[in-house]
Amino acid sequence: MDKILIKNARVVNENSVIEADVLIEKDLIARIGPDISDDTARVVDIDGNYLLPGLIDDQVHFREPGLTHKGDIASESRAAVAGGITSYMEQPNTNPQTVTLEKLEEKFAMAAKASFANHSFLFGGTNDNLEEIKRLDKNACSGVKLFLGSSTGNMLVDDEEVIEKIFRNTEMVISAHCEDEGTIRANLERYKKEYGDDIPVKFHPLIRSAEACYLSSSKAVELAKKTGARLHVFHLSTGRETDLFRNDIPLKDKKITAEVCIHHLWFSDADYDNKGTLIKWNPAVKTAQDRAQLWEALLDDRLDVIATDHAPHLLEEKDQVYTKAPSGGPLVQHALPAMLEKYHEGVLSLEKIVEKMCHNPAILFDIEKRGYVREGYFADLAVVDLKDAWKVTKENIAYKCGWSPFEGTTFRSKISHTFVNGHLAYENGKFSPEPHGRRLTFVR
Incomplete structure (x- = not known):
């Protein structure tokens, strides 16, 4: 009809x-x-x-191509619509990586056949694909993604000269994963000397530390100011970083913006004892004080967007020693219910949920005719x-990986x-x- x-x-x-x-x-x-x-x-x-307007999730990993045992465009987009998410932006660290125009269009062709939700893809920057970025049309996709700290997929961009050239050579939003790699490697080696590979997961936020996050994000913000680039910092996890961002101008006028994810608003380091590697993310879930400061910055509009960083892995992959257990977890189905809990608790209004999960992603990425209920x-x-009311159980989880950090x-x-x-x-x-x-x- x-x-x-x-x-x-x-x-x-x-x-x-x-x-x-x-x-x-x-x-x-x-x-x-x-x-x-x-x-x-x-x-x-x-x-x-x-x-509500359909939610727009500006950061997901749907694992296709190459990692489809964890999830795929069809399975994860179905889970997304079950959670009220109608549009998503998928990340480039698949196999092969989305770092050429050809691979970008191949992804769009896959999604055209399989996606239950609207979609775009971020184009991955590397140490050696600046010429591809220069060829990328500003309306071709949602933007450019830079991993300024390594994560799943090993797309670390660590050549500072290249990073500055990328900042100077694209009009698109540059979305950045900010963690200082040198700091993380030094911390990891220190803990490996004491524990070997079986490091207690409670030390994850000390290895991928607040200092590592701030060092990287502050450098990125300074470079954006220097070059005039349009920077969006993904998944802030520390209170200190929130002071890098402004709330005294409208979002449409901001050149430097930031996102916070569900897990950093919900969990704290007190949850590692119970949840273990199921809440191992990069950047790490940190202290209750960090969480409180993230909420404060979200509510006063220094942080602009709530997203998921949905990143499924199989349980058997997560159930390994610290150094082998991958970071990330599935979230798209449960993101809106989690934020609605915070509405029930009086933390934020329905209008604010819609602003941060619908309107603001549309504004930030210049999305055409979505993110609002408008004629x-x-x-x-x-x-x-x-x-x-309902309880999250294995029977009602829609993710291909079959589990959720919210189970129970x-x-x-x-x-x-x-x-x-x-x-x-x-x-x-x-x-x-x-x-x-x-x-x-x-x-x-």
């Missing part, structure tokens, strides 16, 4: 909540208003539940029931419906059999 009429919604959008109906025609939002009627439309009555925009929408957690809110380009992609635990995700477009 070409028309869907969502009735009795509480629409959360642009810092307000209004009671309205929403008429979808084909892939667009046609009308928003009270008491809409259309005899030719399929009616979806959401009975006073909340209607003429693509009908990417998520319906949230704030009173439908009871959330008070549930995503009941997700619309992608006007198509009902997810409804009460059931997925559309066909993918309807599209390539994201940009207006730069």
Whole structure:
């Protein structure tokens, strides 16, 4: 059916909540208003539940190509829509890596056939692909990714001359993983001398330390100021780093922005004893004080975006000694329920969730006609029931890897419906059999 009429919604959008109906025609939002009627439309009555713009996750690792035993575009995008995420930006550290224009377009071709959510890909910078970056059209993809600290995939960019040339030679957003590699290697060797490979995971935030994060992120920010580059620092994990960012100008005017991820807002180093390597991420989950300072910076708008850094690994891969257990974990299905818990706790409002997870990614990356509930925009929408509690179990986890760091957690809110380009992609635990995700477009 070409028309869907969502009735009795509480629409959360642009810092307000209004009671309205929403008429979808084909892939667009046609009308928003009270008491809409259309005899030719399929009616979806959401009975006073909340209607949000579809979430935009600016950092995921869906593992295709080359690492599809962990996850793939189809499996992880399905999990994303189950969590109300309708658009994502996938990272370049796959196998092969997305570091040539040819490999970038191959990824888009894969996603065109398989993705249940809208998609773009970040183009990976390396020590030797500056000429490829210069050839990259500014509207071809979501941006350039630089690993200024090594992580899964070994894409470390450590030549400072090359880094500065990249900063000077692209108009696109440069998204950076910031950890100082020299500091990390020195810390790791110190702990290996004492423990060998079986280092207690509680030392992870001391190996990938706050000092390593600040040293790298502060250098990146200074270089962006020097060159005028558009810098977005991924997954801040320390309180100290938050002072590098501004909240005295609108997001659209910022040249230097930052993101915080679900795990750094939820967990602390006190959780390593219970969760072990399941919460081993790069950058590391750090102290409760760091977590509190991240929340403070998020709420006062020094931090602009909430994302997931969704990065699945098999349990048997995670269940190894410290030096062999990979960093990362799956999060897209549970990111919005986790933040809605913080709404129930009075930490942040629904409007602020929508700002940080829908509006701001659209602004930051100049995404065309997404991230808002607006007439003429693509009908990417998520319906949230704030009173439908559920427990995360293996049976309801949608990730291909089959586990979640939230397993055993009871959330008070549930995503009941997700619309992608006007198509009902997810409804009460059931997925559309066909993918309807599209390539994201940009207006730069």
